[in-house]
Amino acid sequence: xxxxxxxxxxxxxxxxxxxxxxxxxxxxxxxILKNADGSAYLEWGSNKIMVGVYGPRxxxxxxxxxxxxxIVKCRYAMAPFSSLEEHGRSGPNRRAVxxxxxxxxxxxxxxLLERFPGCEIDIFIEVLQxxxxxxxxxxTAAAVALASSGIPMRDIPYAVSVGKDGENLLLDLNKxxxxxxxxxxxxxxxxxxxxxxxxxxxGTLTKDEFARGVSMALKAGEHIVxxxxxxxxxxxxxx
Amino acid sequence: xxxxxxxxxxxxxxxxxxxxxxxxxxxxxxxxGLTLGALPQAExxxxxxxxxxxxxxxxxxxVGTPLQDKPGEGTLITSTELLPMASPRYETGPPSPDAIExxxxxxxxxxxxxxxxxxxxxxxxxxVWNVFVDIYVLNYDGNLFDAGTLAAMSAILTAKQxxxxxxxxxxxxxxxxxxxxxxxxTSCTFGKLDGHVLLDPDGNEEDMMSSRVTIANDEGAIRxxxxxxxxxxxxxxxxxxxxxxxxxSKELRSIVKKVIGE
Numbered sequence: 259x260x261x262x263x264x265x266x267x268x269x270x271x272x273x274x275x276x277x278x279x280x281x282x283x284x285x286x287x288x289x290i291l292k293n294a295d296g297s298a299y300l301e302w303g304s305n306k307i308m309v310g311v312y313g314p315r316x317x318x319x320x321x322x323x324x325x326x327x328x329i330v331k332c333r334y335a336m337a338p339f340s341s342l343e344e345h346g347r348s349g350p351n352r353r354a355v356x357x358x359x360x361x362x363x364x365x366x367x368x369x370l371l372e373r374f375p376g377c378e379i380d381i382f383i384e385v386l387q388x389x390x391x392x393x394x395x396x397x398t399a400a401a402v403a404l405a406s407s408g409i410p411m412r413d414i415p416y417a418v419s420v421g422k423d424g425e426n427l428l429l430d431l432n433k434x435x436x437x438x439x440x441x442x443x444x445x446x447x448x449x450x451x452x453x454x455x456x457x458x459x460x461g462t463l464t465k466d467e468f469a470r471g472v473s474m475a476l477k478a479g480e481h482i483v484x485x486x487x488x489x490x491x492x493x494x495x496x497x
Numbered sequence: 498x499x500x501x502x503x504x505x506x507x508x509x510x511x512x513x514x515x516x517x518x519x520x521x522x523x524x525x526x527x528x529x530g531l532t533l534g535a536l537p538q539a540e541x542x543x544x545x546x547x548x549x550x551x552x553x554x555x556x557x558x559x560v561g562t563p564l565q566d567k568p569g570e571g572t573l574i575t576s577t578e579l580l581p582m583a584s585p586r587y588e589t590g591p592p593s594p595d596a597i598e599x600x601x602x603x604x605x606x607x608x609x610x611x612x613x614x615x616x617x618x619x620x621x622x623x624x625v626w627n628v629f630v631d632i633y634v635l636n637y638d639g640n641l642f643d644a645g646t647l648a649a650m651s652a653i654l655t656a657k658q659x660x661x662x663x664x665x666x667x668x669x670x671x672x673x674x675x676x677x678x679x680x681x682x683t684s685c686t687f688g689k690l691d692g693h694v695l696l697d698p699d700g701n702e703e704d705m706m707s708s709r710v711t712i713a714n715d716e717g718a719i720r721x722x723x724x725x726x727x728x729x730x731x732x733x734x735x736x737x738x739x740x741x742x743x744x745x746s747k748e749l750r751s752i753v754k755k756v757i758g759e
Contacts, residue, residue, distance in 0.1 A: 352592075352597050352600075352601065353601075355594050355597045355598075356594070356597055356598050356601050358594070359594040359595075359597075359598055359725075360598075360723075360724070360725065363725060363726055363727050366727035367727050367728065367729055443722070448729065451731075452731070452732065453729035453730070453731060454724060454729055454730045454731065454732060454735060455724075455729050456724060457710065457722055457723070457724035457730070457735065458721075458722060458723050458724070459719065459721055459722035459723075460605045460606075460608070460609040460720065460721045460722075461609050461720070462609065462610075462717070462718040462719070462720060463718055463719045464718055464719070465719070465736065465739045465740070465743075468719065468735075468736070468739060469732075469736060472732050
């Protein structure tokens with residue numbers, strides 16, 4: 259969408275040498291913050307994301323309490339030093355407010371909220387360094403942090419983005435690809451039944467490309483889920 | 498907001514029989530109204546009605562500085578106001594996450610389809626026209642996204658570009674419309690309740706629905722999507738919604754074309 263568009267795919271390889279359906283390297287570590295009830299640190303390519311989870315605890319202020327179930331609060335924010343560009347504004351901007359909202363909705367789907375009426379569960383996602391796909395990385399990390407807190411969940415969701423460059427669908431766009439691609443579609447999935455918990459898209463996409471993109475995301479999900487489980491397992495499993 | 502228990506049972510009962518409160522099918526819109534130019538002092542304006550939902554979009558152009566990475570282009574700034582008069586559910590105060598999501602989803606479809614020729618908004622070095630689209634919700638009865646997109650799209654397509662003379666914007670007669678790419682973006686929003694996926698959920702249906710998905714498209718392709726709320730969709734349900742969107746968006750586009758005079 260900018261004027262001088264770099265060539266994103268050359269001989270089936272991308273700007274960072276990946277194949278079209280190749281994820282960037284992902285590293286997840288669970289339970290690394292002392293005070294938080296659950297936490298995770300995730301590196302996804304150059305993205306570096308810290309997640310802390312608190313709760314269930316009494317919802318505050320009192321008027322937000324739901325007598326039937328816990329409420330979920332989510333803060334996604336990018337640190338002012340997180341990007342390659344200028345110093346950013348600290349705290350959530352309008353983009354971050356929207357991402358916080360759709361992320362919250364992902365976890366409302368899987369947490370057994372009805373077990374904790376009147377309570378709140380807080381998810382804090384801080385993007386310390388960003389390189390495209392931070393909302394997907396944040397959801398993937400938050401799922402691990404929640405699992406490590408012991409908050410009961412139906413499933414451990416993951417998220418990944420699929421993009422497009424001309425005829426090619428590209429898995430897991432980095433920042434350069436995201437800025438110049440023809441479409442970007444982050445998607446969050448509940449792996450037990452492949453329910454779609456988050457879906458956003460902008461750019462240009464046909465129905466066929468949507469279906470192929472979802473297949474790509476689901477296939478990548480197998481790998482992401484394995485990493486999430488390994489992170490939780492290596493922290494808490496006793497040999 | 499919670500739906501009254503008797504309404505809930507009534508609506509569920511209707512859905513079980515394959516119909517809805519306004520005796521329409523699951524993939525039908527309510528009655529749509531669209532009127533243009535109610536506010537001649539704005540550069541463009543449009544009022545969209547979907548059933549009892551009433552949304553007003555106003556467009557103003559202002560002289561501003563371009564974005565650093567696009568020095569030769571004007572910008573699009575979309576905002577929404579969920580006015581307290583529109584429903585007891587809205588209160589005065591800073592924009593809620595719902596209002597911000599609403600603005601960003603409408604903006605995303607129009608932006609992704611490159612509707613506005615932002616290069617034609619260039620005035621001179623470090624001066625461009627910024628296109629401000631403000632969407633006012635006057636009465637809430639569900640499906641703000643589609644009504645908002647319809648109103649914003651129509652207001653933009655008919656907005657006049659002021660002249661820039663001696664450092665000031667001149668708004669006189671004989672101005673021509675801002676340059677657009679000739680396409681029309683509309684959105685189709687679906688709510689899921691009792692396992693049914695319903696186009697154009699009204700207020701009661703929205704209060705009962707577990708999830709929502711919006712698909713914005715133009716003549717050629719999907720331009721934006723947004724899933725919301727805590728419920729889920731299967732991939733097949735989204736694909737079906739895409740099919741319905743491509744079918745139903747023809748009606749929406751023809752309504753826009755009719756009022757803008759094409």
